[in-house]
Amino acid sequence: MIMKKKICFALLGLLSLGASAQEDTREEVLEVVATSDISEIIGYAKTVKVPTFTMSEGSMANIPYSMTHWNKKNEDGTWTRYNASTFTEGTYRVEVQVRVDDAAGITHKLGEGCTLTVDGQKWETEDIGVYPTYSYGWAYSPDIVVDRIAIPLEFTDLSAFDIPANFVGKAIKSYSVVDAVVGGELPYTFSKTSGPDWIQVSADGTVSGTPEVTGVNDELVVRVTDNASEYKEKTISVGKTYINQSERQKVTDIVATSNISEILHVGSPVCMPSFTMSDGSVAYIAIVMSHWVKKGDDGKWERYNASVFEEGVYSFRCQIRIDGEEGYNYVIGDGWTLTVDGQKWNSGDSSVSFGDGYSCTYAELPEVAISKEVINELTVTNVVEPVEGNSAKYDATLGDNCNLGACLWKEKDPDSEWKSIQGPFTASKLYGLYFRGFPKNGYKFADDMKVIYKGSEIPVSSVEVTDPSSSVTWRDENYVYIFLYFDNLSGVESVTAESSDTVDVYNLQGILVKHNATKEDINSLPAGLYIAGGKKVMLK
Numbered sequence: 001m002i003m004k005k006k007i008c009f010a011l012l013g014l015l016s017l018g019a020s021a022q023e024d025t026r027e028e029v030l031e032v033v034a035t036s037d038i039s040e041i042i043g044y045a046k047t048v049k050v051p052t053f054t055m056s057e058g059s060m061a062n063i064p065y066s067m068t069h070w071n072k073k074n075e076d077g078t079w080t081r082y083n084a085s086t087f088t089e090g091t092y093r094v095e096v097q098v099r100v101d102d103a104a105g106i107t108h109k110l111g112e113g114c115t116l117t118v119d120g121q122k123w124e125t126e127d128i129g130v131y132p133t134y135s136y137g138w139a140y141s142p143d144i145v146v147d148r149i150a151i152p153l154e155f156t157d158l159s160a161f162d163i164p165a166n167f168v169g170k171a172i173k174s175y176s177v178v179d180a181v182v183g184g185e186l187p188y189t190f191s192k193t194s195g196p197d198w199i200q201v202s203a204d205g206t207v208s209g210t211p212e213v214t215g216v217n218d219e220l221v222v223r224v225t226d227n228a229s230e231y232k233e234k235t236i237s238v239g240k241t242y243i244n245q246s247e248r249q250k251v252t253d254i255v256a257t258s259n260i261s262e263i264l265h266v267g268s269p270v271c272m273p274s275f276t277m278s279d280g281s282v283a284y285i286a287i288v289m290s291h292w293v294k295k296g297d298d299g300k301w302e303r304y305n306a307s308v309f310e311e312g313v314y315s316f317r318c319q320i321r322i323d324g325e326e327g328y329n330y331v332i333g334d335g336w337t338l339t340v341d342g343q344k345w346n347s348g349d350s351s352v353s354f355g356d357g358y359s360c361t362y363a364e365l366p367e368v369a370i371s372k373e374v375i376n377e378l379t380v381t382n383v384v385e386p387v388e389g390n391s392a393k394y395d396a397t398l399g400d401n402c403n404l405g406a407c408l409w410k411e412k413d414p415d416s417e418w419k420s421i422q423g424p425f426t427a428s429k430l431y432g433l434y435f436r437g438f439p440k441n442g443y444k445f446a447d448d449m450k451v452i453y454k455g456s457e458i459p460v461s462s463v464e465v466t467d468p469s470s471s472v473t474w475r476d477e478n479y480v481y482i483f484l485y486f487d488n489l490s491g492v493e494s495v496t497a498e499s500s501d502t503v504d505v506y507n508l509q510g511i512l513v514k515h516n517a518t519k520e521d522i523n524s525l526p527a528g529l530y531i532a533g534g535k536k537v538m539l540k
Helices: 006-015 519-523
Strands: 027-036 053-055 069-073 079-081 090-100 108-118 121-130 135-140 144-146 189-194 199-201 206-209 220-225 231-236 249-258 275-277 284-295 301-303 312-322 330-340 353-355 358-364 368-370 373-380 402-412 430-439 443-453 472-475 480-486 503-507 512-517 528-532 535-539
Touching: 027 090, 090 108, 108 135, 189 199, 199 220, 275 284, 284 358, 312 330, 330 358, 373 480, 430 443, 443 472, 443 480, 503 519, 512 519, 519 535
Parallel strands: 027 108, 249 330, 373 443
Antiparallel strands: 027 053, 069 079, 069 090, 090 135, 090 144, 108 121, 121 135, 189 220, 199 206, 220 231, 249 275, 284 301, 284 312, 312 358, 312 368, 353 358, 402 430, 430 480, 472 480, 503 512, 503 528, 528 535
16 A cells, blocks of 8 residues: 655755744645656556656746656555556556656746646546755656457467486476466466476476486477466477486596697797597587786786787696586596697696586696797898999898898098988998898897808997997997998909909808809909909809
8 A cells, every 4th residue: 555654754854944943935836737758657467667757948946757657456455566567457557756856956946736637638646745955745646547369379389498408317496487478368377288297387387397218318308288278388498408417427537739839939929729628528628718827027817918929938728628518417526637739737626626517727828938030140141332423232141140221332532520421322432331130029139249241240339339440349238239340442343353362252142152163254244343362253
């Protein structure tokens, strides 16, 4: 029964006596008008919804959604708050609270005898209370009679009724199908048309049962029959019955191979390893539940989220699972081991978690330290040396493990400073090729790294040389800076010059093509431009 606690209004009035001592000059609201969606909502077997209201334009009052309720009349004429999911036959009304509050409550208030009109109908109002910053009262719609409508019997197909995988000796969770039936004539009677012997359907619509043997189950067909002998049937899927969990076969020896050794290198992109389980394995590595970790300077492990591997100590933490069809017949047993690539992985304190159709645990790769590969010697090749009249070629090769950075030719008159080259090479100037090299991902320079050009080691300086007089190298932690010095620039010499000496012959890329070559040896080379004894020689 709904009762208004008028004593509360009196108490609130006492609390506001101080504020009421001053004259209340707020404008009174005597008529509240609105429209609603009540006529669209209510009806036999319709879902119960809270009505919404649209206030007339300029209205100072409002009807809060949270203070709106359905009531239903009892047989003795009293009213009760209606909380069912659908409307049944009977007499209803809407209970609302009408308020003037917020900014409007400062300038307006509900007046004594205020009326509420909704959809052209006047509602009953009562218990109007006025306070310093707000006012409100209660109102009730006229009675609304809902008659039973004869609608056809319907049995809704609900997937929630499907029975999942189940186990021998374990009762399924019982449930009722009553809420899926509407229409027809009450009362309803339920029965099983067909299905597994171990499933029962009671007359009140309760489905229950305990499987006794393993295997595939037939579908369950449930019938509902109304008082007029009309009936409807629905088919319910029944999952396979498996052995009891405690009887699942235990798996303890789990073996796999992986590509970890191929991907765990400094500078390599961070990616998830792939695992190939041994033949017949029912367990697998769940990659979505796995991740790389790296040991910090404080010795603590942290998840590694960078894009490439850096120097440091790593481990891979993974989840081992048995699920799917195998999960109902196998379980990871206590004392399990995981061996990957012939190496036993750590199990730590990982216990086995299991449930209906699955079991899982965790393992981790024994820590692996990776570091950059050291470059002990850097050989410079493919330098196109200066030839009088030629334009500069900005190129050099530093080996497979080192990249070429900035590359710049410089020129100098004997009494001037080095500057960027202007125009083609001339015999009257000194030339130097200045360039920078840096290791590729996964490599680093040795502290005592040697730099070789044309078979000779280039001296290393601890600081950058601003005015070199010969080839020189200087470096920092990540880069090597090389200056190749050329002080004997001349025109192309003829090989016909008389000489009994033997010389080393190079191509223009600085590659030795003939050691201790005689004049005859040089003449036998293919046509082209060579450097023999430090001079340019053209063979035709």
